Amino acid sequence: MKIVVLGSGSAFSSRSRHNSCYFVEAGGEKFLLDCGSDAMRAMQDAKVDFFAVDRIFITHMHADHSAGLPAVLTAMHVLERKKSLTVYIPFSQIEFARWWLANMFIYNGRMSFDVALVSLRPGVLKYGGVELEFIKTRHLEKYAEYAEGFGIVPLSFSVIVREGAKKFFFSSDLASLDEVKSLLDGGVSLVEATHPTLEEVAALSRGRDIDIYLTHIPMELEDGGEWRAELKARFGIAKMNSVSDGQVIVL
Numbered sequence: 110m111k112i113v114v115l116g117s118g119s120a121f122s123s124r125s126r127h128n129s130c131y132f133v134e135a136g137g138e139k140f141l142l143d144c145g146s147d148a149m150r151a152m153q154d155a156k157v158d159f160f161a162v163d164r165i166f167i168t169h170m171h172a173d174h175s176a177g178l179p180a181v182l183t184a185m186h187v188l189e190r191k192k193s194l195t196v197y198i199p200f201s202q203i204e205f206a207r208w209w210l211a212n213m214f215i216y217n218g219r220m221s222f223d224v225a226l227v228s229l230r231p232g233v234l235k236y237g238g239v240e241l242e243f244i245k246t247r248h249l250e251k252y253a254e255y256a257e258g259f260g261i262v263p264l265s266f267s268v269i270v271r272e273g274a275k276k277f278f279f280s281s282d283l284a285s286l287d288e289v290k291s292l293l294d295g296g297v298s299l300v301e302a303t304h305p306t307l308e309e310v311a312a313l314s315r316g317r318d319i320d321i322y323l324t325h326i327p328m329e330l331e332d333g334g335e336w337r338a339e340l341k342a343r344f345g346i347a348k349m350n351s352v353s354d355g356q357v358i359v360l
């Protein structure tokens with residue numbers, strides 16, 4: 110299994126970090142997890158082939174995880190992609206996504222390739238030699254009352270990618286690290302660093318013999334920021350892994 114970090118930034122992309130986007134090759138399948146606002150540029154920077162992607166999974170509809178979708182689809186059309194593509198959208202927003210893309214003149218028959226929009230729900234999807242388990246998180250529960258007014262179920266997912274005994278966990282956005290602690294054992298985990306507290310981040314590295322990398326790095330947690338010094342001073346943690354754009358993780 111191979112994971113290429115295309116966007117390890119937070120809601121604000123920076124000079125060195127794009128919004129959330131990851132290219133995964135596993136079990137003969139190639140797909141994107143998230144398609145943040147500058148995903149097209151992120152793919153170009155990491156030299157990911159626009160024709161190589163077979164599926165795109167959107168973990169939730171915040172712009173830094175989803176807003177690059179029309180641009181990526183448009184780029185594929187400009188490059189004259191022929192192979193159809195499947196895009197997975199949290200189920201309560203799939204009609205919005207259909208309307209959103211149609212208003213950008215992205216519809217089958219006009220584009221050089223067909224796009225199938227599929228509802229993403231909690232549960233397991235299997236393709237070839239890979240299994241993806243989508244787990245509902247509490248990241249968007251704070252919007253429940255507001256969303257109800259629009260008939261929207263606020264849905265956000267973490268995902269576990271399995272290829273045989275290999276396991277890759279991507280937290281995407283969370284309300285708290287507590288909700289995914291039990292999912293971190295084994296394999297490699299990418300855990301977002303924007304929403305958890307420093308205490309929660311510190312607790313991650315204690316007593317665990319597993320590969321955890323921080324991603325979704327907000328500007329105040331950039332290398333050279335105060336946070337590494339604070340982790341060391343307050344929690345005695347000398348080393349905490351974080352990923353960078355373009356980084357390749359092989360399991």
Ligand SMILES: [Zn+2]
Pocket residue numbers: 169171174248282
């Ligand atoms: Zn979010």
